[in-house]
Amino acid sequence: MHELLAPQALMAFATLTALEIVLGVDNVVFIAVLSGKLPEQKRATARRTGLLLAAAGRILLLIGITWVISLHATRLFSVHGLDISIKDLILVLGGTFLLAKGTWEIHDTLDTDRTVTAKGAKPAGFGVTIGQIVLLDLVFSIDSVLTAVGMVRPENYEIRWVPLAIMIGSIMVAISVMMAFAGPLGRFIQNHPTMKMLALAFLLLIGVVLIAEGLHFHIPRGYIYFAMGFSLFVELLNLKIIQRRRRRSTAA
Numbered sequence: 001m002h003e004l005l006a007p008q009a010l011m012a013f014a015t016l017t018a019l020e021i022v023l024g025v026d027n028v029v030f031i032a033v034l035s036g037k038l039p040e041q042k043r044a045t046a047r048r049t050g051l052l053l054a055a056a057g058r059i060l061l062l063i064g065i066t067w068v069i070s071l072h073a074t075r076l077f078s079v080h081g082l083d084i085s086i087k088d089l090i091l092v093l094g095g096t097f098l099l100a101k102g103t104w105e106i107h108d109t110l111d112t113d114r115t116v117t118a119k120g121a122k123p124a125g126f127g128v129t130i131g132q133i134v135l136l137d138l139v140f141s142i143d144s145v146l147t148a149v150g151m152v153r154p155e156n157y158e159i160r161w162v163p164l165a166i167m168i169g170s171i172m173v174a175i176s177v178m179m180a181f182a183g184p185l186g187r188f189i190q191n192h193p194t195m196k197m198l199a200l201a202f203l204l205l206i207g208v209v210l211i212a213e214g215l216h217f218h219i220p221r222g223y224i225y226f227a228m229g230f231s232l233f234v235e236l237l238n239l240k241i242i243q244r245r246r247r248r249s250t251a252a
């Protein structure tokens with residue numbers, strides 16, 4: 001217990017928690033978009049279920065970290081001199097799924113005859129939605145767990161269970177924070193069509209990044225999050241301008 005409360009452990013916990021929250025942004029956006037396809041009374045349950053499954057998946061992967069590392073080390077085949085491991089294949093397939101899903105959702109949003117608000121439109125199935133969330137949770141979790149293990153090195157601690165406790169604790173705190181913001185974010189996206197389109201564009205961007213990572217082309221995440229943050233800032237300014245114009249027209 002003394003080593004768990006040592007400054008080194010507390011610093012690692014705080015840093016890893018912040019990083020897990022940042023890495024979880026992709027997951028929250030994806031869950032918010034998918035849960036928006038469900039009937040309103042099921043959306044909160046889908047968001048909670050998705051994030052709880054993400055937490056459980058990451059903890060299980062941490063416990064079986066030797067297996068996770070083997071995914072990165074096991075070569076499946078080579079393409080033009082590029083060695084593809086199991087992890088690389090998972091990232092490519094996950095990125096392809098995100099590209100396909102994002103493209104489909106954008107098409108569905110633009111098709112006025114099939115919008116979810118149309119009379120008689122059929123909502124998405126709860127089981128199908130949760131299945132898609134679980135599928136992408138696996139992809140995001142592998143990256144998250146490998147990052148956690150790289151930051152909290154077991155050899156720096158005398159007690160073997162301390163690194164695992166730090167990583168599991170940071171994951172639980174990060175999931176709790178994401179769970180608190182997933183609901184407001186989901187409602188905000190659903191209430192603002194342009195924001196929903198931006199969120200779908202983010203999914204396409206994340207899909208491209210996952211495919212690039214799977215093909216060993218590293219794109220610094222800082223660039224990605226800066227682009228997402230800048231786009232979000234511009235869209236919030238647009239929404240502010242629209243609200244002001246509406247108030248002026250109402251007052252007139």
